[in-house]
Amino acid sequence: MSIRNLSHLFEPSSVAVIGASDRPLSAGAVVMRNLLTGGFKGPIMPVNPHQQAVAGVLAYPRVEALPIVPDLAVLCTPGASVPELVGQLGRIGTRAAVVIATDVDRPAMLAAARQHGVRILGTGSLGVLVPRIGLMASFSHLQALPGKVALVSQSGELCGAVLDWARPHGIGFSHFISLGNGDDIDFADVLDYLANDDQTRAILLYIEQIRRRGDLVAAARAAARNKPLLLVRVPDHLEIRRPGAFLSEALATPEECFDATVRRSGALRVGDVDELFGAVETLARAxxxxxxxxxxxxxxxxxxxxxxxxxxxxxxxxxxxxxxxxxxxxxxxxxxxxxxxxxxxxxxxxxxxxxxxxxxxxxxxxxxxxxxxxxxxxxxxxxxxxxxxxxxxxxxxxxxxxxxxxxxxxxxxxxxxxxxxxxPTYATPGQAVRAFRHLVHYRRNQTMLMETPPSQWEGFAEARVLARPIVERGLLAPEGMLIDSEARALLAAYGIPIQAAERAASPEEAAAAAERLGFPVSLTLDRPDLARKTEAGAIALGLDTAEAVRTAALGIRRRVAADNPEANNAGFTVQRSLYRPEARLLIAGIACDPLFGPVIVFGEGGRAVEVPRDHTVGLPPLNLPLARSMIGRTRIARLLKASETRPAADRDAVAEVLVRLSRMLADNPEIVACDINPLFADDEGVVALDARVRVRSWEDSDRRRFAILPYPAELEENATMKDGTPIQLRPIRPEDEPAHADLIAKMTPQDLRMRFFGLVREVQHFQLARMTQIDYEREMAFIATRYDAEGNQETLGVVRTVVDPDNQRAELGILVRSDLKGTGLGHTLLDKIIRYQRVRGTGQIFAQIMSENMAMLRLARRAGFRPHPSGEHEVIELVLDLQNGPPEAS
CATH class of the missing domain: 3.40.50.261 (Succinyl-CoA synthetase domains)
Structure with missing residues (x-):
């Protein structure tokens, strides 16, 4: 994923049309017509070995004969010729190409493109339109009007239909981009480019299929911080639903996982193209x-x-x-x-x-x-x-x-x-309410975008120690299934309340365990691979005597063994029957989506979970606000409230279970599935009655990696200032906002002018939120903290880098409290961020400073930075090359 050379695609100074033609209705003829009538100011050069001119423009017989190197080439030739043509274009210096054909040897094409740094839009692309510069490098049947909305689509047919619809409605575009098959340039690349395009106020996506996650989530989150991001995705109605081995796996469908990702990305999903443009209008006006x-x-x-x-x-x-x-x-x-x-x-x-x-x-x-x-x-x-x-x-x-x-x-x-x-005005009240729904969902998704859940909670060190041997034993078990007692112990280690139980190897042992626990009891066959135990007849409830327990155990073995003969040797789980008449039955669990990775599932639980399908899916990591939002998206959330006949359930206790599940997953990435069903919830709190867990050896894939990085607690470290004062260096967190405001309040006006290139009277809440609520995938900010006399943690300084999508350059900013200059804090912070970016493989760190900022100039030089002219008056650019060894010693 990269924005490298995308400027040649979206802002070319010259265009070549390979396969240009005068043959009516051919792609080469339509592209030439569109380019010539679109108003593009640069050279348009047709390439055709059989014609001296195309559409009245002098043609060239081959790529090598072109008089200048085109920034952009549009390939209107048969697919078999594309790889060789891409290689020829790359050798002469062209850096972007639109490929219309679909019958292309894609590996050969991409190999040729990567050898020369050529970016490919396609295959199967309708082309690209940038009306602002008159670029109509497309074989669409209509031109696009100029505007401030960018549309990115995988479907060429959809592009044509939208253009046909948009013109009579007076809707214009900053960019109109047909990705086609997205063999090279995909949604993430385009989002990264458009997010920083000042001519684009909103980005619209039409998605048919996402083959790989890559940087998509990080790019979407970065774009949604800058401007509205709205999308339509065509659901796969042909998807065959099969029961999963775990209920959570069956509930977490690809569509629901996609919706969960959209919510956490701060974007808004709508139903169709008409609603897409209506939502843009609503967000712009309301x-x-x-x-x-x-x-x-x-x-x-x-x-x-x-x-x-x-x-x-x-x-x-x-x-x-x-x-x-x-x-x-x-x-x-x-x-x-x-x-x-x-x-x-x-x-x-x-x-x-x-x-x-x-x-x-x-x-x-x-x-x-x-x-x-x-x-x-x-x-x-x-x-x-x-x-x-x-x-x-x-x-x-x-x-x-x-x-x-x-x-x-x-x-x-x-x-x-x-x-x-x-x-905002609408034709019907129903349309208006749907528009209000867009506003509500967009606000909530933007709020979720700003949530940065912690990587660790206090007190979880012991949980991690207790969990490791359980998980490691599970890795050796058949199919990675934890036995019942291990699953219960794992949940208990993370503070998830679960009903006590005993394991029994035989009906006689089960009866003895029941007498120790006290009647009545429930009895379950201890077969972790058995997903739906009630349907299999593997559960007996309300057993009042030892004899009833023995009889029930024999009956369970007989019923299950009819389909699973090995059940004759299975043991049992015995637990005291839990009488919570006001409890609501819930389910909480974990599943892994092939594209978006681990997800948390919550909803109505009990025997028939898959019938009401009242559930929601959320992306980990979770904190309490995100968990509460998950609960609120279900119908059963209403039943958690108080009624005339029963008190309200403890929703915070339910939310805490979801957060603890997320924490358990982050500590133990080997977990691939988990069911807690049923989870009882009432006014006394929550308690799990049953739990199943499956583990598998870690693999570095989209299926196993979190789509959103949690707070990286492993980057915390202790340090000291010159006078021996102990401090902590750690990544910034959203809850640091008040201390960050206090840091800025303690800066002198001169220091703030040096840092922000101008007079700063007051920093607004939204600015502080942007500083403290960061996406660790693309940005890092380390703060130096210590405890003040009242025991409150104060922020002493901050160093920040924002990395480009290619990880080539990271822009640096640093701020040290004005009364702490000369303590060595600036050097400590700068060393911390340099070490971090070096490990990340970043090419360079750079900073632009005012030429009068001598203190920053001296600090940067000691760290190995070299000054360069910036092209701006009174501004110096400092550059540290991270690929040429460590910085010079100070």
Whole structure:
């Protein structure tokens, strides 16, 4: 994955068309026509050995005959010729090519491309369009309008359809990119490029298939931090569902794992292309919303019911419950007899004043996150006046307002007013609610993007010690299955409450164990390879006597042995029956997706887990906010709340189980599957009744690697300042934000000017969040900390690097508290980051500093940096080459 040479593809100064032709409807003819009519300012050079000119432009017989080296070549030739042509282009210096053909020897093509650094868009690509520079290097049937949205698609057919749809809707693009088969350039490469393109305000992806994960998640997370990232993925409806050996494996489908990745990447997934562009419009026009509580106000009950019908998704939009204060305000403002509720029906005769007062009151209410205003035309109401009242009210209140003026001719002027005012407007209440859902999900996904769960919790050192021998024994067992007692011990080591049990080798031992534990008991055949023990008849519940236990044990062996003869020698697990009448039955577990790696599964548990399919999937590592978000996405989350007949379950205890599962997985990457089912949850907490775990030797593959890196606790180390003061050097964490703000507050204005190249009066929360909530895949920040007199951890300094996607150059920044200069802290921090980037294999570290910053210049020179002109006035670039041995000694 790399952005190397992508500028030649997206910003070429010259283009060659290999296989250019005048033959009607041929790819070579269409590409030439598009390039010539698109307005591209650079040379366009057709290559055709049989024609002197193509489309009136002088043609060249072969690649070597071209008068200048083209930045970009579009290959419109048969597939068999592509590898040789790529080699010829590479030898003359071309660095980007679009390959239209599909019948290509791809290994040969890629070998030729890599030898010369040629980037390939395709095979099977429709081409690339950059309307801003008039580049229409494509055989699409239409040109694209200029705009600020980039579309990246694997489907050429989809590209053509979108262009056909977008032009009459006035939608333009900064880039229009057809990946085709993505043999070289893929989604990750393009995301890395577009994330830093100042002409692109939003990125849209149309995904059919992802063959490899690579840097996709890191690239998506990096892009989503800068601008909205929205996508459509065509689900594989032909996927055959087979029961997994573990329930969690059966529940964690590829689609659900993909959705989990989208959520953690800060992106937004929508259903189709029309919804894709609608979501872009919504995010561009609507104000951000802090929650999912919606108020609906309309001039008719039917319209409000249409909106309410869209609110059925767990964790999605909900009708806000009006407070007594809000109800009282509405009662005094609206005509007598108006029913006060949500939705709020203003009546068919609702005039502009009534609309304005209702919207003002609802946007002021703290219990409401957004207001949907609906209007249906009738003879008693003026839609334009009502719209003007809503616009004026929103301007004064600055609340989140969405509108749905239903109809066509009568409401068209009102919709134009909303568009001019920048208020999102929709044709139906259902569309408006779906748009609000986009806002809710986008906000939540952006919040999840900023979560950086810890790599270690305090007190888990002992858990890791206890877990290792259990896991190692499991690696030697058939199929890597832990026996029941080992699975229970592993969970217990990580603090997951599990019901005590005894293992018995025979029916007689089972009876004796039952007498020790106390009746009633449950009895389970100890066969860890048996996935669905209830269906197999391997469980007996509520046994009250020793004789009942012996009889049940013999019956279990007989039933299971009918299909599994070796069950005649299997032992049993005996446990005291647990009486928790108010408990909800849950499942929690682990599975490994082939593409996105380990995932955590949570949902409704019990005997028929796969029937209701009420579950969700999340990417580890998890912290408590992420775990709570997982719980909230399930329907059973509602049943965890209190009702008239039973108290609320302890949701925090449930969330903690998910976090501890994530911790267990991070410490023991050999775990490939785990089921905790059922997990009882009530007001007393949680307890697991049964657990199954499978392990397998570690392998370095997408299936086993976390898609999102956890906090790298292994990089923590102790150090001392010159005066002997002990400090800790460690990666920055989100919870360091207050201490980071304090660090900046203790800097002198001059030091801040040197670091940030300008006067810094105040650093905002979002800026501090960006500094402390980092993606360790692409960025690293080490802080120096110590405890102050009150026992609080304070930040003394920070050093930071941001690495390009190719890992060639890392940009450096360093900040040491102004009163700690001369303590050696700057040298210690700089040494720490140099050692880290050297291990990462980074090519260079560079920093741009003001020429008057002599302290930083001296520090960098002692560490081996060399100054170079930066091309900017009063700015010096310092460069350290990490590939030529260690830096010089200071």
């Amino acid at each position: 104000r951000a919303v802090p929650g999912n509580r919606l108020a609906v106000v309309s001039n008719g009950g039917g319209m409000a019911m249409m909106a309410q019908a869209e609110m059925d998704e767990p964790g999605g939009p909900r009708l806000a419950v009006l407070s007594d204060q809000t109800r009282q305000k509405l009662t005094t403002l609206l005509p007598a007899g108006t029913p006060i509720g949500n939705p709020l029906d203003l009546g068919l005769d609702a005039d502009a004043k009534r609309y304005g007062e209702a919207v003002r009151t609802l946007t002021e209410a703290e219990e409401i996150n957004a207001v949907l205003v609906v209007h249906a035309p009738n003879a008693m109401a003026d839609p334009v006046a009502a719209a003007q009242a809503v616009i004026e009210t929103q301007k004064r209140q600055h609340g989140a307002v969405l509108t749905a003026w239903v109809g066509e001719e009568a409401v068209a002027p009102a919709r134009r007013l909303f568009a001019e005012a920048g208020l």
